Amino acid sequence: MQKITREQLIDQASELLANGTVSTVLGWGAGEFGYDVTPTLFKTAEEMQNGFVFNDFCGANFSKYLVSKTKTLEGKLLVFLKPCDTYSFNQLLTEHRFDREKVYVVGIPCEGMADIAKVKEISGEGISSIASDGDRIVVTTLYADAPVKIDARNVLAERCIHCKSKKHVAYDTLLGEEGDVVASARFDEVTRLESMTPDERFAFWQNELSKCIRCNACRDACPACTCETCVFDNPKSGVENKSPSNSFEEQMFHIIRAFHVAGRCTDCGECARVCPQNIPLHLLNRKFIKDINTFYGEYQAGAEVGSRSPLTDYTTEDLEPSEIFVGRNEHA
Amino acid sequence: MQVTEYKPLIVAFCCNWCSYAGADLAGNNRLAYPADVKIIRVPCSCRVNPTFILRAFQRGADGVIICGCHPGDCHYTSGNYYTRRRMATLFSMLDFLGIERERTRVEWVSAAEGAKFAATMNEFAQKVAALGENKRLEDLRCKK
Numbered sequence: 307m308q309k310i311t312r313e314q315l316i317d318q319a320s321e322l323l324a325n326g327t328v329s330t331v332l333g334w335g336a337g338e339f340g341y342d343v344t345p346t347l348f349k350t351a352e353e354m355q356n357g358f359v360f361n362d363f364c365g366a367n368f369s370k371y372l373v374s375k376t377k378t379l380e381g382k383l384l385v386f387l388k389p390c391d392t393y394s395f396n397q398l399l400t401e402h403r404f405d406r407e408k409v410y411v412v413g414i415p416c417e418g419m420a421d422i423a424k425v426k427e428i429s430g431e432g433i434s435s436i437a438s439d440g441d442r443i444v445v446t447t448l449y450a451d452a453p454v455k456i457d458a459r460n461v462l463a464e465r466c467i468h469c470k471s472k473k474h475v476a477y478d479t480l481l482g483e484e485g486d487v488v489a490s491a492r493f494d495e496v497t498r499l500e501s502m503t504p505d506e507r508f509a510f511w512q513n514e515l516s517k518c519i520r521c522n523a524c525r526d527a528c529p530a531c532t533c534e535t536c537v538f539d540n541p542k543s544g545v546e547n548k549s550p551s552n553s554f555e556e557q558m559f560h561i562i563r564a565f566h567v568a569g570r571c572t573d574c575g576e577c578a579r580v581c582p583q584n585i586p587l588h589l590l591n592r593k594f595i596k597d598i599n600t601f602y603g604e605y606q607a608g609a610e611v612g613s614r615s616p617l618t619d620y621t622t623e624d625l626e627p628s629e630i631f632v633g634r635n636e637h638a
Numbered sequence: 639m640q641v642t643e644y645k646p647l648i649v650a651f652c653c654n655w656c657s658y659a660g661a662d663l664a665g666n667n668r669l670a671y672p673a674d675v676k677i678i679r680v681p682c683s684c685r686v687n688p689t690f691i692l693r694a695f696q697r698g699a700d701g702v703i704i705c706g707c708h709p710g711d712c713h714y715t716s717g718n719y720y721t722r723r724r725m726a727t728l729f730s731m732l733d734f735l736g737i738e739r740e741r742t743r744v745e746w747v748s749a750a751e752g753a754k755f756a757a758t759m760n761e762f763a764q765k766v767a768a769l770g771e772n773k774r775l776e777d778l779r780c781k782k
Contacts, residue, residue, distance in 0.1 A: 499734065508736025508774055537689070554777035558692050561731060565688050568727060590731070597730045602723065617727065620719035622709065627726040627744040631733065 307417050307441055307458040310482050312360040315386060318412055318481060319358075320351035322384055328410045329381025332371055334364045340436035341422045345371055361438055362420040362458055367576050369394035370529040376408040383409055388416040389485060390469070392476045393572035393608030394529035399476075400611050401570070403532050413477030415485065418459075418466035423584060425461050429454045465575025465588060468492035475609055492573065493596045496589055515556040517583040524577035524587050530567035530607075537562065564590035569598060569615035572608040601625050646700035646766040648675045650759065651690065653683045655713035656748045657705030663752030671759035682706070683744075684717035688728045691742065695775035701741045701766035705755070708746040718746070737774050740765045 319331045331354060335346025341363040348354045368385050372395070376383055387395055392413065399406055420443060426433070432448035443461065446453045470492060472485025499507055525531045525538060537543050538559065545558050563577075564587075573595055577587040598605055602616040602624070652658040658679050664671060680686055683706025691702045704725060706718040725744045733739045743762055747755045 496734075504733070504736045504738065506736075507734065511735045543689075552778050554696055554775060557735065557775065558696065561692060561735065562689055564731065565728060590734075593731060593734050594727060597727050601726060617723055618720075620716060620723055622719070624719065624722050625726055627722065627729050627742075630726050630730050631739060 307362050307420075307438060307443075308360065308415075309417055310360070310414055312358065314481060315360055315412075315414065316351070316354050316358055318479065319348070319354055319384055322410065322412075323351055327382060328384040330375075330379060331358075331384045332368055332375065333358050333386055334360060334366065339433060341420075341425070341433065347375070361436075362443060363422060363436075365419040365463060365579055367391045367394055367527075367529055367574050369398055370527070370532065372404045372409055373398065373532050376404045379408065382407075384412060385409055386412050386414050387474070387477065388414060389472050389474050390416070390465070390572070390574045392474045393471070393606070394574050395476050395608070396611050397570055397572050397608035398529060398532065400608070400613065401532070411477045411479075413474035413480040415472070415482035416466075418462045418469060420458055420461045421463040421579075424463075425456060428456050428461070463575070463579060464586070465573075465578065470573060470606075476611075493592060495586075496592050496596050499589065499593075511557070512553060514585050515560055516553060517585055518556045518559070519583060520556075520559065521582060523580045523582065525563060527576040527580040528563075528567060529572070529574060529576065530570045531563075537566075560587070560590060563587075564594060567591065568594040569605075569617035570607050571595060572606070597630075601630065644767065644770065645672075645674045646763060646769075646771075647698055648672070648701045648703065648759070648763055648766060649694040649699045650675050650677045651680050651683065651686045651702070651704045652677050652747075653685075653706040653713075653718075654679055654681050656707035656711065656746075657683075657755065659749035660705070660747040660751050660755040663749065664756040665752075667752050669752060669756035671756040672763040674763060675759050682712065682714050682717040683721040684714075684724070686721065686725075688724065691728070692775070695741075695772055696777040697780050698772070698776070700769070700772040701743070701762060703743045703745060703758075703762055705745050705747045705758075708748055711748065738769050740769055741772065741775075 322328045331348040333348055334343045335357045336359045337344040343359055343363050345366050369391050429445040429447050430449055433445055434448055435446045437444045441458055443456045443458050444453050468490045469488055470490045471487045473487050540546060545555055571591045575588050581587055598616045605616050652661055661677055683704055686704050694702050706721055709718055712718045729742050745758050
Protein backbone atom coordinates (compact mmCIF):
# COMPACT_ATOMS: atom_id res chain seq x y z
CA MET A 307 0.00 0.00 0.00
CA GLN A 308 2.89 2.36 0.66
CA LYS A 309 3.86 4.38 -2.40
CA ILE A 310 7.50 4.40 -1.47
CA THR A 311 9.49 1.19 -1.50
CA ARG A 312 12.04 -0.34 0.80
CA GLU A 313 14.65 -0.12 -1.98
CA GLN A 314 14.17 3.63 -2.38
CA LEU A 315 14.77 4.14 1.32
CA ILE A 316 17.86 1.90 1.30
CA ASP A 317 19.27 3.71 -1.76
CA GLN A 318 18.78 7.09 -0.12
CA ALA A 319 20.35 5.94 3.14
CA SER A 320 23.24 4.13 1.40
CA GLU A 321 24.10 7.26 -0.53
CA LEU A 322 24.17 9.38 2.61
CA LEU A 323 26.20 6.74 4.46
CA ALA A 324 28.67 6.51 1.56
CA ASN A 325 29.31 10.25 1.26
CA GLY A 326 29.75 10.57 5.00
CA THR A 327 26.77 12.84 5.68
CA VAL A 328 25.47 10.43 8.27
CA SER A 329 27.16 7.75 10.34
CA THR A 330 24.15 5.74 11.41
CA VAL A 331 20.63 5.08 10.21
CA LEU A 332 17.64 4.72 12.48
CA GLY A 333 15.12 2.61 10.65
CA TRP A 334 12.68 -0.24 10.89
CA GLY A 335 14.24 -3.65 11.39
CA ALA A 336 12.68 -7.05 10.92
CA GLY A 337 11.14 -8.39 14.09
CA GLU A 338 10.25 -11.92 15.00
CA PHE A 339 7.14 -11.81 12.84
CA GLY A 340 6.39 -9.85 9.70
CA TYR A 341 4.31 -7.33 11.59
CA ASP A 342 6.31 -6.61 14.74
CA VAL A 343 8.74 -4.26 13.08
CA THR A 344 11.39 -3.06 15.54
CA PRO A 345 13.30 0.24 15.56
CA THR A 346 16.90 -0.62 14.72
CA LEU A 347 20.21 1.17 14.16
CA PHE A 348 22.10 0.40 10.95
CA LYS A 349 25.76 1.30 10.43
CA THR A 350 26.32 0.15 6.84
CA ALA A 351 24.45 -0.37 3.58
CA GLU A 352 24.97 -4.13 3.92
CA GLU A 353 23.30 -4.17 7.30
CA MET A 354 20.36 -2.36 5.77
CA GLN A 355 20.11 -4.84 2.89
CA ASN A 356 19.92 -7.65 5.43
CA GLY A 357 17.74 -6.27 8.16
CA PHE A 358 15.85 -3.17 7.01
CA VAL A 359 12.15 -3.47 6.31
CA PHE A 360 9.48 -1.07 5.18
CA ASN A 361 5.90 -2.22 5.04
CA ASP A 362 2.43 -1.38 6.32
CA PHE A 363 3.43 -2.05 9.91
CA CYS A 364 6.12 0.63 10.22
CA GLY A 365 4.01 2.74 12.54
CA ALA A 366 6.68 3.48 15.16
CA ASN A 367 7.38 7.18 15.61
CA PHE A 368 11.16 7.57 15.74
CA SER A 369 11.26 11.11 17.11
CA LYS A 370 11.57 10.03 20.71
CA TYR A 371 14.53 7.75 19.99
CA LEU A 372 16.54 10.78 18.90
CA VAL A 373 16.69 12.06 22.48
CA SER A 374 18.76 9.17 23.77
CA LYS A 375 20.48 8.09 20.55
CA THR A 376 21.98 11.46 19.59
CA LYS A 377 23.58 11.85 23.02
CA THR A 378 26.24 9.21 22.55
CA LEU A 379 26.45 8.95 18.80
CA GLU A 380 29.47 9.99 16.71
CA GLY A 381 28.43 11.88 13.58
CA LYS A 382 24.92 12.42 12.29
CA LEU A 383 21.97 10.11 12.65
CA LEU A 384 19.68 9.56 9.68
CA VAL A 385 16.08 9.14 10.65
CA PHE A 386 13.05 8.31 8.52
CA LEU A 387 10.02 10.34 9.54
CA LYS A 388 6.44 10.08 8.37
CA PRO A 389 4.39 13.29 8.27
CA CYS A 390 2.85 12.80 11.73
CA ASP A 391 6.29 11.96 13.18
CA THR A 392 7.67 15.31 12.03
CA TYR A 393 5.25 17.11 14.36
CA SER A 394 6.72 15.23 17.32
CA PHE A 395 10.17 16.01 15.95
CA ASN A 396 9.45 19.75 16.00
CA GLN A 397 7.87 19.55 19.42
CA LEU A 398 10.97 17.87 20.84
CA LEU A 399 13.16 20.51 19.20
CA THR A 400 10.99 23.20 20.77
CA GLU A 401 11.67 21.60 24.13
CA HIS A 402 15.42 21.40 23.39
CA ARG A 403 15.48 17.66 23.85
CA PHE A 404 18.14 16.97 21.21
CA ASP A 405 20.55 18.75 18.91
CA ARG A 406 19.11 19.41 15.44
CA GLU A 407 22.64 19.40 14.00
CA LYS A 408 23.08 15.75 14.91
CA VAL A 409 20.06 14.57 12.95
CA TYR A 410 19.44 14.18 9.22
CA VAL A 411 15.74 13.81 8.51
CA VAL A 412 14.51 11.93 5.48
CA GLY A 413 10.83 12.68 5.14
CA ILE A 414 8.83 9.83 3.70
CA PRO A 415 5.24 9.86 2.52
CA CYS A 416 2.76 7.68 4.34
CA GLU A 417 -0.43 6.14 3.06
CA GLY A 418 -1.57 5.08 6.48
CA MET A 419 -0.31 2.16 8.52
CA ALA A 420 -2.14 -1.06 9.29
CA ASP A 421 -3.31 -2.18 12.71
CA ILE A 422 -2.29 -5.76 13.37
CA ALA A 423 -5.20 -6.25 15.77
CA LYS A 424 -7.62 -5.50 12.93
CA VAL A 425 -5.71 -7.81 10.58
CA LYS A 426 -5.96 -10.62 13.11
CA GLU A 427 -9.69 -10.07 13.48
CA ILE A 428 -10.04 -10.97 9.82
CA SER A 429 -7.29 -13.53 9.33
CA GLY A 430 -7.37 -15.18 12.73
CA GLU A 431 -4.42 -15.92 15.00
CA GLY A 432 -1.30 -17.85 14.06
CA ILE A 433 0.08 -15.59 11.36
CA SER A 434 3.09 -17.24 9.73
CA SER A 435 3.78 -14.71 7.02
CA ILE A 436 2.51 -11.34 5.98
CA ALA A 437 3.20 -9.43 2.76
CA SER A 438 1.94 -6.48 0.75
CA ASP A 439 0.47 -6.93 -2.69
CA GLY A 440 -0.57 -3.60 -4.14
CA ASP A 441 -3.46 -2.33 -2.04
CA ARG A 442 -3.84 -5.62 -0.29
CA ILE A 443 -2.16 -7.36 2.60
CA VAL A 444 -1.63 -11.07 2.10
CA VAL A 445 -1.68 -13.07 5.30
CA THR A 446 -0.81 -16.73 5.67
CA THR A 447 -1.88 -18.35 8.90
CA LEU A 448 -1.19 -21.73 10.39
CA TYR A 449 -4.87 -22.63 10.42
CA ALA A 450 -6.13 -21.48 7.01
CA ASP A 451 -5.40 -23.44 3.84
CA ALA A 452 -5.18 -20.47 1.51
CA PRO A 453 -3.60 -17.06 2.18
CA VAL A 454 -6.10 -14.40 3.23
CA LYS A 455 -6.10 -11.22 1.17
CA ILE A 456 -7.18 -8.12 3.04
CA ASP A 457 -7.81 -4.67 1.64
CA ALA A 458 -5.29 -2.48 3.47
CA ARG A 459 -7.81 0.36 3.73
CA ASN A 460 -10.04 -1.83 5.89
CA VAL A 461 -7.38 -2.42 8.51
CA LEU A 462 -5.99 1.10 8.85
CA ALA A 463 -4.89 2.05 12.34
CA GLU A 464 -7.34 4.33 14.13
CA ARG A 465 -4.95 7.27 14.01
CA CYS A 466 -4.47 6.82 10.26
CA ILE A 467 -8.21 6.76 9.54
CA HIS A 468 -8.31 10.21 11.11
CA CYS A 469 -4.96 11.34 9.68
CA LYS A 470 -4.55 15.04 10.39
CA SER A 471 -1.69 15.83 8.02
CA LYS A 472 0.23 14.43 5.09
CA LYS A 473 2.58 17.39 5.25
CA HIS A 474 6.13 17.16 6.60
CA VAL A 475 6.80 20.06 8.92
CA ALA A 476 10.51 19.22 9.16
CA TYR A 477 12.93 17.43 6.82
CA ASP A 478 16.34 17.65 5.17
CA THR A 479 15.44 15.48 2.21
CA LEU A 480 11.97 14.56 1.12
CA LEU A 481 11.22 11.37 -0.74
CA GLY A 482 8.07 11.21 -2.83
CA GLU A 483 5.52 13.97 -3.02
CA GLU A 484 4.71 16.48 -0.32
CA GLY A 485 1.17 16.26 0.97
CA ASP A 486 -0.99 18.75 2.76
CA VAL A 487 -2.76 19.20 6.06
CA VAL A 488 -5.92 17.12 5.89
CA ALA A 489 -9.33 17.98 7.28
CA SER A 490 -10.07 15.08 9.57
CA ALA A 491 -12.96 13.98 11.73
CA ARG A 492 -10.65 13.13 14.62
CA PHE A 493 -12.76 14.94 17.23
CA ASP A 494 -16.01 13.20 16.34
CA GLU A 495 -15.60 10.45 18.89
CA VAL A 496 -14.76 12.99 21.60
CA THR A 497 -17.90 14.94 20.69
CA ARG A 498 -19.94 11.77 20.86
CA LEU A 499 -18.67 11.05 24.37
CA GLU A 500 -19.30 14.64 25.43
CA SER A 501 -22.94 14.31 24.43
CA MET A 502 -23.43 11.35 26.77
CA THR A 503 -24.64 11.77 30.33
CA PRO A 504 -21.91 11.84 33.03
CA ASP A 505 -23.03 8.38 34.17
CA GLU A 506 -22.60 6.95 30.69
CA ARG A 507 -19.23 8.61 30.31
CA PHE A 508 -18.10 7.27 33.66
CA ALA A 509 -19.24 3.78 32.71
CA PHE A 510 -17.47 4.06 29.36
CA TRP A 511 -14.16 5.10 30.89
CA GLN A 512 -14.39 2.70 33.77
CA ASN A 513 -14.87 -0.09 31.27
CA GLU A 514 -11.96 1.05 29.13
CA LEU A 515 -9.51 2.02 31.85
CA SER A 516 -10.12 -1.06 33.95
CA LYS A 517 -8.41 -3.04 31.18
CA CYS A 518 -5.18 -1.21 31.98
CA ILE A 519 -2.38 -3.49 33.15
CA ARG A 520 -0.06 -0.57 33.92
CA CYS A 521 2.64 -1.78 31.57
CA ASN A 522 3.51 1.91 31.06
CA ALA A 523 3.88 1.33 27.32
CA CYS A 524 1.83 4.45 26.57
CA ARG A 525 4.28 6.50 28.58
CA ASP A 526 7.35 4.79 27.16
CA ALA A 527 6.29 5.26 23.55
CA CYS A 528 4.94 8.79 23.86
CA PRO A 529 7.24 11.31 22.14
CA ALA A 530 6.04 14.00 24.54
CA CYS A 531 6.99 11.94 27.63
CA THR A 532 10.72 12.50 27.77
CA CYS A 533 11.33 13.32 31.43
CA GLU A 534 14.36 11.46 32.65
CA THR A 535 12.71 10.82 35.98
CA CYS A 536 9.01 10.17 35.63
CA VAL A 537 6.43 10.85 38.32
CA PHE A 538 5.15 7.30 37.87
CA ASP A 539 8.51 5.90 38.95
CA ASN A 540 8.31 7.77 42.22
CA PRO A 541 7.31 5.33 44.97
CA LYS A 542 5.70 8.20 46.89
CA SER A 543 3.43 9.27 44.05
CA GLY A 544 0.64 6.94 45.08
CA VAL A 545 0.37 5.64 41.51
CA GLU A 546 3.68 3.82 41.15
CA ASN A 547 2.37 0.27 41.27
CA LYS A 548 3.17 -1.91 38.33
CA SER A 549 -0.30 -3.29 38.40
CA PRO A 550 -3.19 -1.08 39.38
CA SER A 551 -4.61 -2.10 42.70
CA ASN A 552 -7.97 -0.46 42.22
CA SER A 553 -9.98 1.70 39.88
CA PHE A 554 -8.69 4.94 41.34
CA GLU A 555 -5.18 4.15 40.32
CA GLU A 556 -6.12 3.43 36.74
CA GLN A 557 -8.03 6.67 36.42
CA MET A 558 -5.39 8.69 38.21
CA PHE A 559 -2.62 7.29 36.04
CA HIS A 560 -4.44 8.10 32.84
CA ILE A 561 -5.56 11.57 33.91
CA ILE A 562 -2.02 12.48 34.95
CA ARG A 563 -0.47 10.97 31.84
CA ALA A 564 -2.82 12.86 29.57
CA PHE A 565 -2.44 16.10 31.52
CA HIS A 566 1.34 15.95 31.46
CA VAL A 567 1.31 16.03 27.69
CA ALA A 568 -1.63 18.44 27.34
CA GLY A 569 -0.70 21.32 25.08
CA ARG A 570 2.39 19.44 23.88
CA CYS A 571 0.68 16.38 22.45
CA THR A 572 0.84 16.40 18.66
CA ASP A 573 -1.83 13.69 18.42
CA CYS A 574 0.56 11.19 16.83
CA GLY A 575 -1.41 8.33 18.35
CA GLU A 576 1.53 6.30 19.64
CA CYS A 577 -0.13 5.77 23.03
CA ALA A 578 -3.13 4.00 21.56
CA ARG A 579 -0.99 2.12 19.02
CA VAL A 580 1.25 0.52 21.61
CA CYS A 581 -1.47 -0.22 24.16
CA PRO A 582 -1.61 -4.01 24.49
CA GLN A 583 -5.17 -3.72 25.82
CA ASN A 584 -6.36 -1.49 22.98
CA ILE A 585 -7.58 1.26 25.29
CA PRO A 586 -8.50 4.34 23.20
CA LEU A 587 -6.00 6.53 25.04
CA HIS A 588 -5.78 9.01 22.21
CA LEU A 589 -9.31 10.13 23.10
CA LEU A 590 -8.04 11.61 26.37
CA ASN A 591 -5.34 13.52 24.50
CA ARG A 592 -7.78 14.61 21.83
CA LYS A 593 -10.15 15.88 24.49
CA PHE A 594 -7.39 18.18 25.74
CA ILE A 595 -6.53 19.28 22.20
CA LYS A 596 -10.18 19.95 21.43
CA ASP A 597 -10.65 21.92 24.66
CA ILE A 598 -7.51 23.95 24.10
CA ASN A 599 -8.65 24.73 20.56
CA THR A 600 -12.06 25.80 21.81
CA PHE A 601 -10.93 27.78 24.85
CA TYR A 602 -7.72 29.37 23.63
CA GLY A 603 -7.77 29.21 19.84
CA GLU A 604 -6.53 26.65 17.35
CA TYR A 605 -3.15 25.24 18.24
CA GLN A 606 -1.26 22.36 16.69
CA ALA A 607 1.72 21.30 18.77
CA GLY A 608 4.82 20.78 16.66
CA ALA A 609 3.52 22.63 13.61
CA GLU A 610 6.39 25.05 14.04
CA VAL A 611 9.53 25.01 16.15
CA GLY A 612 9.43 27.41 19.08
CA SER A 613 5.67 27.80 19.32
CA ARG A 614 4.35 28.31 22.83
CA SER A 615 2.03 25.75 24.33
CA PRO A 616 -1.30 27.30 25.38
CA LEU A 617 -0.91 25.92 28.89
CA THR A 618 2.34 27.83 29.41
CA ASP A 619 0.75 30.98 28.13
CA TYR A 620 -2.20 33.21 29.07
CA THR A 621 -4.23 36.23 28.15
CA THR A 622 -6.01 38.47 30.63
CA GLU A 623 -9.35 37.70 28.96
CA ASP A 624 -9.22 33.91 29.36
CA LEU A 625 -12.28 31.86 30.15
CA GLU A 626 -12.97 31.25 33.84
CA PRO A 627 -13.03 27.59 34.94
CA SER A 628 -16.66 28.15 35.97
CA GLU A 629 -17.59 29.19 32.44
CA ILE A 630 -16.32 26.17 30.55
CA PHE A 631 -19.55 24.22 30.76
CA VAL A 632 -21.77 27.13 29.75
CA GLY A 633 -23.60 26.34 26.55
CA ARG A 634 -22.32 22.82 26.43
CA ASN A 635 -24.70 19.99 25.62
CA GLU A 636 -26.29 19.61 29.04
CA HIS A 637 -27.30 16.34 30.57
CA ALA A 638 -26.08 16.87 34.10
CA MET B 639 -27.52 2.84 66.72
CA GLN B 640 -26.45 6.43 66.36
CA VAL B 641 -27.03 7.91 62.95
CA THR B 642 -24.51 10.61 62.12
CA GLU B 643 -25.27 13.26 59.60
CA TYR B 644 -23.19 13.10 56.42
CA LYS B 645 -20.68 15.91 56.26
CA PRO B 646 -18.60 16.42 53.16
CA LEU B 647 -14.85 16.76 53.45
CA ILE B 648 -13.68 19.73 51.47
CA VAL B 649 -10.12 20.68 50.68
CA ALA B 650 -9.49 24.33 49.95
CA PHE B 651 -6.18 25.37 48.41
CA CYS B 652 -5.73 29.02 49.34
CA CYS B 653 -3.02 31.29 48.06
CA ASN B 654 -0.90 32.87 50.75
CA TRP B 655 -1.37 36.48 49.65
CA CYS B 656 -5.09 36.84 49.05
CA SER B 657 -7.37 33.93 49.83
CA TYR B 658 -5.60 32.73 52.96
CA ALA B 659 -5.76 36.27 54.31
CA GLY B 660 -9.41 36.34 53.20
CA ALA B 661 -10.05 33.20 55.22
CA ASP B 662 -8.31 34.86 58.14
CA LEU B 663 -10.55 37.88 57.80
CA ALA B 664 -13.62 35.65 57.74
CA GLY B 665 -12.41 34.17 61.01
CA ASN B 666 -11.67 37.55 62.57
CA ASN B 667 -15.12 38.77 61.63
CA ARG B 668 -16.69 35.67 63.21
CA LEU B 669 -18.26 34.67 59.90
CA ALA B 670 -19.30 31.05 60.00
CA TYR B 671 -18.26 28.59 57.34
CA PRO B 672 -18.32 24.78 57.60
CA ALA B 673 -15.65 23.21 59.77
CA ASP B 674 -15.36 20.46 57.15
CA VAL B 675 -13.42 22.83 54.92
CA LYS B 676 -9.74 22.03 55.37
CA ILE B 677 -7.52 24.83 54.20
CA ILE B 678 -4.13 24.15 52.67
CA ARG B 679 -1.98 27.20 52.25
CA VAL B 680 0.00 27.45 49.02
CA PRO B 681 2.36 30.25 47.97
CA CYS B 682 0.28 30.92 44.87
CA SER B 683 -2.76 29.28 43.30
CA CYS B 684 -0.54 28.19 40.43
CA ARG B 685 1.41 26.07 42.93
CA VAL B 686 -1.52 23.68 42.81
CA ASN B 687 -0.44 20.82 40.62
CA PRO B 688 -3.38 18.91 39.10
CA THR B 689 -2.08 15.84 40.91
CA PHE B 690 -2.73 17.63 44.24
CA ILE B 691 -6.40 17.70 43.37
CA LEU B 692 -6.46 14.04 42.39
CA ARG B 693 -4.49 13.24 45.51
CA ALA B 694 -7.06 15.02 47.67
CA PHE B 695 -9.82 12.97 46.07
CA GLN B 696 -7.77 9.84 46.60
CA ARG B 697 -7.43 10.59 50.29
CA GLY B 698 -11.16 10.97 50.68
CA ALA B 699 -12.03 14.57 49.82
CA ASP B 700 -15.54 15.06 48.48
CA GLY B 701 -14.82 18.43 46.94
CA VAL B 702 -11.76 20.50 46.08
CA ILE B 703 -11.76 24.26 45.72
CA ILE B 704 -8.85 26.42 44.63
CA CYS B 705 -8.81 30.03 45.79
CA GLY B 706 -6.42 32.67 44.52
CA CYS B 707 -6.04 36.38 44.00
CA HIS B 708 -8.32 38.01 41.46
CA PRO B 709 -6.91 37.93 37.93
CA GLY B 710 -4.58 40.87 37.63
CA ASP B 711 -3.84 40.99 41.36
CA CYS B 712 -1.44 38.04 41.61
CA HIS B 713 1.44 38.66 44.00
CA TYR B 714 3.68 37.07 41.38
CA THR B 715 2.04 39.06 38.56
CA SER B 716 0.74 36.18 36.45
CA GLY B 717 0.48 32.99 38.52
CA ASN B 718 -3.29 32.90 38.65
CA TYR B 719 -3.59 33.30 34.89
CA TYR B 720 -1.81 29.97 34.53
CA THR B 721 -4.05 28.47 37.20
CA ARG B 722 -7.06 29.62 35.24
CA ARG B 723 -6.02 27.81 32.06
CA ARG B 724 -4.77 24.74 33.86
CA MET B 725 -7.89 24.26 35.97
CA ALA B 726 -10.25 24.95 33.09
CA THR B 727 -8.68 22.14 31.09
CA LEU B 728 -8.41 19.80 34.08
CA PHE B 729 -12.02 20.31 35.17
CA SER B 730 -13.19 19.76 31.64
CA MET B 731 -11.25 16.49 31.56
CA LEU B 732 -12.68 15.34 34.90
CA ASP B 733 -16.14 16.04 33.52
CA PHE B 734 -15.22 14.08 30.38
CA LEU B 735 -14.40 11.09 32.58
CA GLY B 736 -17.79 11.37 34.23
CA ILE B 737 -16.70 12.95 37.53
CA GLU B 738 -19.38 15.31 38.86
CA ARG B 739 -18.42 18.82 37.80
CA GLU B 740 -19.70 20.39 41.05
CA ARG B 741 -16.92 18.71 43.01
CA THR B 742 -14.26 21.05 41.74
CA ARG B 743 -14.20 24.80 41.67
CA VAL B 744 -11.96 27.83 41.31
CA GLU B 745 -12.86 31.05 43.09
CA TRP B 746 -10.96 34.32 43.29
CA VAL B 747 -11.00 35.74 46.83
CA SER B 748 -9.00 38.80 47.83
CA ALA B 749 -7.63 39.55 51.30
CA ALA B 750 -10.46 42.02 51.86
CA GLU B 751 -13.21 39.56 50.95
CA GLY B 752 -13.74 37.67 54.19
CA ALA B 753 -17.46 37.66 53.62
CA LYS B 754 -17.06 36.29 50.11
CA PHE B 755 -14.80 33.55 51.43
CA ALA B 756 -17.36 32.43 54.01
CA ALA B 757 -20.23 32.65 51.51
CA THR B 758 -18.30 30.71 48.86
CA MET B 759 -17.41 27.95 51.29
CA ASN B 760 -20.98 27.69 52.60
CA GLU B 761 -22.36 27.46 49.11
CA PHE B 762 -19.72 25.01 47.89
CA ALA B 763 -20.13 22.78 50.95
CA GLN B 764 -23.88 22.72 50.37
CA LYS B 765 -23.48 21.69 46.75
CA VAL B 766 -20.97 18.98 47.56
CA ALA B 767 -23.15 17.71 50.41
CA ALA B 768 -26.02 17.42 47.93
CA LEU B 769 -23.83 15.26 45.70
CA GLY B 770 -22.96 12.98 48.58
CA GLU B 771 -19.82 10.96 49.01
CA ASN B 772 -17.15 10.96 46.37
CA LYS B 773 -17.52 7.48 44.93
CA ARG B 774 -16.07 7.91 41.49
CA LEU B 775 -12.62 9.09 42.45
CA GLU B 776 -12.15 7.22 45.68
CA ASP B 777 -9.25 4.99 46.55
CA LEU B 778 -10.41 2.13 48.73
CA ARG B 779 -6.92 1.70 50.13
CA CYS B 780 -7.19 5.12 51.73
CA LYS B 781 -10.53 4.42 53.43
CA LYS B 782 -10.39 4.10 57.17
